[in-house]
Amino acid sequence: MPELPEVETIARQLRELVVGRRISEFSSLWHRVTEPLPAKHFAKRLVGREITGVGRRGKFVVLELDGGEALIVSLRMTGKLLFREASSPEDAYVRAVVGFADGTFLRFADTRKFGRMAIVDVRDLSEEPHERVAHAPLHGSLGVEPLSRRFTRRSFAELLARRGRAAIKPLLLDQRAIAGVGNIYAIEAIWRARIHPRRTAGSLRPLEVARLHEAIKWVLRKGIRFGGASRRDYVDARGNAGRMQQEFNVYGRAGEPCPRCGRAIVRTVVGGRGTFNCPRCQRASILRG
Numbered sequence: 001m002p003e004l005p006e007v008e009t010i011a012r013q014l015r016e017l018v019v020g021r022r023i024s025e026f027s028s029l030w031h032r033v034t035e036p037l038p039a040k041h042f043a044k045r046l047v048g049r050e051i052t053g054v055g056r057r058g059k060f061v062v063l064e065l066d067g068g069e070a071l072i073v074s075l076r077m078t079g080k081l082l083f084r085e086a087s088s089p090e091d092a093y094v095r096a097v098v099g100f101a102d103g104t105f106l107r108f109a110d111t112r113k114f115g116r117m118a119i120v121d122v123r124d125l126s127e128e129p130h131e132r133v134a135h136a137p138l139h140g141s142l143g144v145e146p147l148s149r150r151f152t153r154r155s156f157a158e159l160l161a162r163r164g165r166a167a168i169k170p171l172l173l174d175q176r177a178i179a180g181v182g183n184i185y186a187i188e189a190i191w192r193a194r195i196h197p198r199r200t201a202g203s204l205r206p207l208e209v210a211r212l213h214e215a216i217k218w219v220l221r222k223g224i225r226f227g228g229a230s231r232r233d234y235v236d237a238r239g240n241a242g243r244m245q246q247e248f249n250v251y252g253r254a255g256e257p258c259p260r261c262g263r264a265i266v267r268t269v270v271g272g273r274g275t276f277n278c279p280r281c282q283r284a285s286i287l288r289g
């Protein structure tokens with residue numbers, strides 16, 4: 001499932017490819033892509049508008065439109081947002097197409113059909129809670145962007161104190177707390193910070209909070225630098241795979257030696273999600289840790 005680095009990679013590419021292009025058509029091949037809006041209404045609101053910028057909020061690709069609205073795309077499990085030209089070969093599992101006046105287009109391909117598109121007010125996407133408008137069709141309220149200036153060590157410590165009884169790993173996955181971190185990067189970050197995934201947020205000592213704060217930013221930046229991680233489905237806006245999967249230290253590596261201490265990595269389930277950790281350098285007890 002695409003997380004912050006994968007979505008950021010797509011957004012950066014699309015910034016080069018679609019900004020300044022005018023939308024000339026929209027077609028949906030799967031009615032739920034635009035729900036609750038029927039595709040016809042969706043098309044009416046998009047056609048004729050120019051894309052003025054491309055960004056990312058949490059795990060959403062944000063295509064800014066003239067007039068203060070944005071088309072946001074949730075890739076969910078298997079969604080791909082592919083920039084194509086008239087001469088490009090067909091793609092499989094295309095669910096929607098955004099066509100531009102010059103004959104190029106964006107294909108939204110999605111095997112599992114969980115991906116969605118929505119048109120929102122750009123103020124909906126703000127990190128400032130009071131600026132959010134009440135109705136936000138796809139994302140509800142999203143937390144802080146972990147690569148923004150707002151994500152300080154202090155604000156992170158305050159979040160952990162507020163949610164002190166929550167296990168740290170599921171808390172990192174909570175999009176209302178921190179937007180964009182998913183299972184893979186959470187696993188890598190807590191390994192780097194040498195923290196057990198079941199530790200409660202409130203049990204982290206200041207040094208561990210500082211290590212984890214640094215680790216979250218470090219793994220996300222590294223993920224972006226390597227073009228995201230392609231385990232199964234993810235490809236970027238040009239259809240190319242990322243390379244971050246080769247850089248994982250613990251994710252998907254049960255039974256392999258921990259790169260730091262050599263002990264075999266174990267797989268467990270925390271908060272309903274599969275997780276990987278080193279039983280030696282990520283200990284459950286803070287007394288021994």
Ligand SMILES: [Zn+2]
Pocket residue numbers: 258259260261262263278279280281282
């Ligand atoms: Zn280890």
